[in-house]
Amino acid sequence: MAYRETEQVVARKEDKRRRIIVAARGLIAEGGFSAVQMSTVAAVAGIATGTVYRYFPSKADLVTEVFRVVNQWEVDVMAQAAEADGTVGERLEAAVATFAKRALMAPRLAYAFIFEPVDPLVVAERFVFRRAYAEIISEILTQGVERGEIPPQPIAVIANCIVGASAEALVGPLARHNGSPADGEQAVQSIVKFCQNAVSHA
Numbered sequence: 001m002a003y004r005e006t007e008q009v010v011a012r013k014e015d016k017r018r019r020i021i022v023a024a025r026g027l028i029a030e031g032g033f034s035a036v037q038m039s040t041v042a043a044v045a046g047i048a049t050g051t052v053y054r055y056f057p058s059k060a061d062l063v064t065e066v067f068r069v070v071n072q073w074e075v076d077v078m079a080q081a082a083e084a085d086g087t088v089g090e091r092l093e094a095a096v097a098t099f100a101k102r103a104l105m106a107p108r109l110a111y112a113f114i115f116e117p118v119d120p121l122v123v124a125e126r127f128v129f130r131r132a133y134a135e136i137i138s139e140i141l142t143q144g145v146e147r148g149e150i151p152p153q154p155i156a157v158i159a160n161c162i163v164g165a166s167a168e169a170l171v172g173p174l175a176r177h178n179g180s181p182a183d184g185e186q187a188v189q190s191i192v193k194f195c196q197n198a199v200s201h202a
Contacts, residue, residue: 019045024066029109060119071129088144093192104184111174134159
């Protein structure tokens with residue numbers, strides 16, 4: 001009969017995996033992807049380096065999983081913000097402002113995830129999640145057109161432009177890693193205004 005892991009064993013494994021991901025995320029937030037070394041992750045997580053390799057065969061596998069976990073959370077938060085009642089302009093503001101503000105709350109982490117040169121595995125994940133962010137914007141715009149709040153437009157193209165422009169507009173603020181709150185708020189307001197103007201005059 002095949003060995004079946006007990007609930008306690010499964011829970012311990014899940015806890016170790018979670019600790020590894022949390023440790024790696026913290027290192028990225030402090031020093032970018034270059035700060036992630038398997039031995040360092042192990043030390044921060046309080047486990048053996050060999051254990052880290054049992055869960056993630058390489059650094060690329062680990063940082064890809066961290067990227068996936070963190071960005072899925074951010075997509076979910078943005079989607080929740082986009083579901084708020086209001087006009088297309090108000091919902092677009094909620095979605096875009098949420099994306100920008102949360103990036104500015106963790107500038108080093110966001111810079112690494114959005115702009116830092118990375119392994120091809122992470123690059124592939126970037127495309128996946130850019131599409132996910134664009135789908136949220138597309139839904140807002142589709143409903144806006146259906147309600148007659150904004151003119152008909154190539155929604156998929158506009159949505160991708162909004163996601164790309166929003167990310168690019170954050171390059172400067174995120175690269176500084178420690179910009180003032182006022183600078184960050186101004187950047188958010190400018191991004192929101194640009195996006196609203198883009199869809200209202202498309």
